[in-house]
Amino acid sequence: MPPRKTSRPPPYAARNQSSIPIPPALRNLLRRDKLRTIVLGFLGFLTIIWLLRRMGGGSGGAAAVIGSGAPVVIVTVIDPRANSAWVEKVKRNREDYASRHGYATFFPNNTDYPLKSSPLSWAKVPAVRHAMALNPRATFFWYLDSTALIMNPSIAIHSHLLTPARLEKLMIVNEPVVPPDSVIKTFGNLKGDRIDVVVTQDKEGITQSSFVVRNGEWAKYFLDAWFDPIYRSYNFQKAEAHALEHIVQWHGTILAKLALVPQNLFNSYASGPAHPKNGQYREGDLVAVFPGCDRDKRNCADEMQAFFDVLEGKNKDSQN
Amino acid sequence: MSSRSPSPRPGGWSSPGLNTPYDTGGRTSPMRGYANGASQNVTWASAQARSAEVKGYTAFNPRNQGFFGRHFRRISTNLPFSYAEKEKLGRGRHQGNKPMQILYALGRNLWRLRKPVGLVLFLVLGVILFYATPLHRVYRRSALFGGGGSKFVIILAANQGGGVMEWKGPREWAIERDSVKNKKKYTQKWGYDLEIVDMSTKKRYAHEWRESWEKVDTIRNAMRKYPHAEWFWWLDTNTFIMEPSYSLQSHIFKRLQYDTYRDINKYNPLNISHPLTDEYLDPETRSLNGDGKIDSINMIVPQDCGGFNLGSFFVRRSVWTDRLLDIWWDPVGYEQKHMEWEHKEQDALEYMYTNQPWIRPHVAFINQRKINSFPPGACGEKGDDPQIHYQEKDRDFLVNMAGCEWGRDCWAEMYNYRQLSNRLNRNPWEKFKDWISDSIKHMKESKKKGKKDEKGKKDEKAKKGNH
Numbered sequence: 001m002p003p004r005k006t007s008r009p010p011p012y013a014a015r016n017q018s019s020i021p022i023p024p025a026l027r028n029l030l031r032r033d034k035l036r037t038i039v040l041g042f043l044g045f046l047t048i049i050w051l052l053r054r055m056g057g058g059s060g061g062a063a064a065v066i067g068s069g070a071p072v073v074i075v076t077v078i079d080p081r082a083n084s085a086w087v088e089k090v091k092r093n094r095e096d097y098a099s100r101h102g103y104a105t106f107f108p109n110n111t112d113y114p115l116k117s118s119p120l121s122w123a124k125v126p127a128v129r130h131a132m133a134l135n136p137r138a139t140f141f142w143y144l145d146s147t148a149l150i151m152n153p154s155i156a157i158h159s160h161l162l163t164p165a166r167l168e169k170l171m172i173v174n175e176p177v178v179p180p181d182s183v184i185k186t187f188g189n190l191k192g193d194r195i196d197v198v199v200t201q202d203k204e205g206i207t208q209s210s211f212v213v214r215n216g217e218w219a220k221y222f223l224d225a226w227f228d229p230i231y232r233s234y235n236f237q238k239a240e241a242h243a244l245e246h247i248v249q250w251h252g253t254i255l256a257k258l259a260l261v262p263q264n265l266f267n268s269y270a271s272g273p274a275h276p277k278n279g280q281y282r283e284g285d286l287v288a289v290f291p292g293c294d295r296d297k298r299n300c301a302d303e304m305q306a307f308f309d310v311l312e313g314k315n316k317d318s319q320n
Numbered sequence: 321m322s323s324r325s326p327s328p329r330p331g332g333w334s335s336p337g338l339n340t341p342y343d344t345g346g347r348t349s350p351m352r353g354y355a356n357g358a359s360q361n362v363t364w365a366s367a368q369a370r371s372a373e374v375k376g377y378t379a380f381n382p383r384n385q386g387f388f389g390r391h392f393r394r395i396s397t398n399l400p401f402s403y404a405e406k407e408k409l410g411r412g413r414h415q416g417n418k419p420m421q422i423l424y425a426l427g428r429n430l431w432r433l434r435k436p437v438g439l440v441l442f443l444v445l446g447v448i449l450f451y452a453t454p455l456h457r458v459y460r461r462s463a464l465f466g467g468g469g470s471k472f473v474i475i476l477a478a479n480q481g482g483g484v485m486e487w488k489g490p491r492e493w494a495i496e497r498d499s500v501k502n503k504k505k506y507t508q509k510w511g512y513d514l515e516i517v518d519m520s521t522k523k524r525y526a527h528e529w530r531e532s533w534e535k536v537d538t539i540r541n542a543m544r545k546y547p548h549a550e551w552f553w554w555l556d557t558n559t560f561i562m563e564p565s566y567s568l569q570s571h572i573f574k575r576l577q578y579d580t581y582r583d584i585n586k587y588n589p590l591n592i593s594h595p596l597t598d599e600y601l602d603p604e605t606r607s608l609n610g611d612g613k614i615d616s617i618n619m620i621v622p623q624d625c626g627g628f629n630l631g632s633f634f635v636r637r638s639v640w641t642d643r644l645l646d647i648w649w650d651p652v653g654y655e656q657k658h659m660e661w662e663h664k665e666q667d668a669l670e671y672m673y674t675n676q677p678w679i680r681p682h683v684a685f686i687n688q689r690k691i692n693s694f695p696p697g698a699c700g701e702k703g704d705d706p707q708i709h710y711q712e713k714d715r716d717f718l719v720n721m722a723g724c725e726w727g728r729d730c731w732a733e734m735y736n737y738r739q740l741s742n743r744l745n746r747n748p749w750e751k752f753k754d755w756i757s758d759s760i761k762h763m764k765e766s767k768k769k770g771k772k773d774e775k776g777k778k779d780e781k782a783k784k785g786n787h
Contacts, residue, residue, distance in 0.1 A: 112600070113598075113600055114598060129600050130599070130600035133599075133600060133601055133602035133603070217639070218639075218643075220602070220605065220677070223678075224677050224678040225678075227676075228676060229675050230653050230656055230675075234652055247647075247650075251646045252646055253643045253646040253647075254646075
């Protein structure tokens, strides 16, 4: 028979005699009910870490870098055979503007790229791609042809045109891509922050003397698709201009990222086939373009002279 | 119930048990002529017979009228064991009877351990139920806590080249039926979705035929139809999944970084120069492996001896894929190249891979035999290229009888591979049965050597076909 339990309990509960002295605070923590909270808390902590790692995995890497560099990179392709004094003036025109707003510039030669037998005007496409490779942190790439001059350097293109709100307000929707009556029209319900390329239209169609591309994977797709050798060897009447119109009209993933804005915002024509409504250059416009002044027997330097004079006058005014 | 009360008769009460013939049981026809004579004598049997005549069935069958009923006791007393003894020994204990003792002990222990044993039984039952019911499919399908099978869609091109250009014969129908059945079984097993698309030639535009350029459209439609799926696996009709026990997840997608390569120099039948070296491209596009992350793989393509093979390939739902599907068919490219691009999308993809740098970082290649083994006859007559051809001992996943419609027998190939697949995937019981019949056959053969050698082989083949 087991011994009877004593009817008089000891005054204190028996202490378990462990050889390692545990401080009372820790002993309190290790009590059973508390232990559960500790374990649960630890598991919760692990879960949070796991969730954070999963979320961080998607957004990390190259995508995060875009936007931390210059807001806009101005790309102008230079013809090395052109009058070097004029080329210098054109470059200075961009550099002045870029330094005012913290932009970067990029002036490659049109012979730098493997165009094979296609016209040199195609060089603008790999040039923008090149600028993207050199400035991976920049947000926008503004291709501005050498036949254009920035006439109103006080307008910052990235805040004046390229913010989502401004784009939504300015873009022309349901407009035939090729005037006057193309069946493909610009989309009507695009969001400003989804726009990846901004172009204008002159009288004849989409122009490429001045356009803006947003840095990113889409831009690579757009430029590479545009630069496809089939298009380059295909006898489009106006080479890269018609190739651009072609891909915009046939491929929805390009049209869905395209915003068409009034021509005078960054592509006003000082001469030539401007858009009848809003294409003609007027005092105060950001850009004046002399389309085709580098071709045939025309001379850009001469045609631009009056405008250079105006610009120099302005500079003197601002310096005084 | 009236038949139960004995009828009085002039000579006193007749006792029914005494003069009832044994064999009245079960009889339905009324009886004439009684054992004890006159018809006015109402006996038990006569009353019963009459009531049966009126009602049409006998109301009462005496028990123990069969052989066992009468002789059971006599037989049972002669048996080596006895029920009677049990009571004598008392308390149900069988001393001296070893097997019974063991049984009792076992029963007692089982009863004592009923909780853990019950738990084990419950678990076993649960496992059996899990696999016997569609529950395991639900589990394998579920993306949240299961196998994630709903993330995969198989697009099976049926009726390729059919329609207005070609009539389909019974063989073509049989091929298609087999192929569809094979994929249906596979997708059901693993909880994937199967989309069978009709690839017959249709008129796309008023002025042109766009024969078999519909891969793009059908992939897009499938993406729209299964908005939660991630990977889309294109399969041609002439394919057969040899190993349905491989899931796509374990076979490919869990080991994507080991089984796929983006550096095409590893196997480069087209001699595409890689990486791109044009300095206007960004470093990622110029690198050998894109960004090297698994997440950036958007397309998995096998290469055969002639270049890309789109008989079996994967695309992932992504913006990149949208762009690719959009640019894949272009009217200018079509106009310029459709005579030259015999394999349509396949050639177009090769062209774009070569000429449009944005594509490269996102296309991964996979060893052909992982998803697209060839039979002999495609890419070499012998079928011994370890990069390309199906090897039975390696249990390749899928056979693509590519090009069998050009001078080979599609149906024979499909049939043979189906039989082979069935034979390779027999369950142990079937293997056992086959082993027995094989060994019997072998013994017979070794007896009559020589003459019947050929016939025996034929029999064996036929037998294999049955399993």
